[in-house]
Amino acid sequence: MNLFGILDVSGSALNAERQRAEIVTSNLANAETTHTADGGPYKRQMVVFETKTPSASSFGKTFNGIRKEYAQGVTVQNIVADSSPPTQRYEPSHPDADKQGYVSYPSINPVEEMAELMEAARAYQMNVAAVQATKGMITASLDILR
């Protein structure tokens, strides 16, 4: 693994955390959505992270020979829908109300979503710090040439 490969590892995490933030914000945006294309209320989405060994480019493989890969990036393996039942609210005048007058709202807790959003943002910032550290090392090694 060369220093540029380390940037890919941190980059994969930036990508994954950004996707997570996207999913969380769409959960927040749709906290009150009672009508979706599939019918029924919006379902809360969650990302599933998985480690991923970065695949070296063919150039990198040839260049490094059979050097073993130790670093592990991260990827979004799946996006799953929360299966918890929707919350029922009594609103008989609502167009999506059932016969008893109850409307199914997505079971989304905004506080929970905000906490996860902050978690994703902090993880993103930490990976940016890692990118900056690696960049510093690359710049330092370029200094040998001077």
Next chain:
Amino acid sequence: MSWMETPELQRMERFLDVAALRQSLVSSNIANVDTPGYRTRDIDFEKEMQKAISAPNRTPDPVVEEVSGLIERPDRNNVSVDRETMLLAQTQLQFQTGVALLKQEFKRLAIAITEGKS
């Protein structure tokens, strides 16, 4: 060994290699801070350096191990943010120190080449 390859140069080179490897592991740990089941991995810096110095011509085969004694979360992930950020700063500075020493060694060679006239 050619005349250019002084033991100091070799040692500094390996030092930079080990530091770069550690940086890749620290970056992996940070990248996987939210991956369920991920275990913190690291190398024993001193041991790897000793291996490199005692057998400078062998191809490096570092031992990457799981770090023990860290607090585990319910999802079995045990990445400690404090530990990784500290190591991030430490490894970066170590690497820069190595580069500075390497440059110094090259400068020394250059002085020899120019017979002391710089």
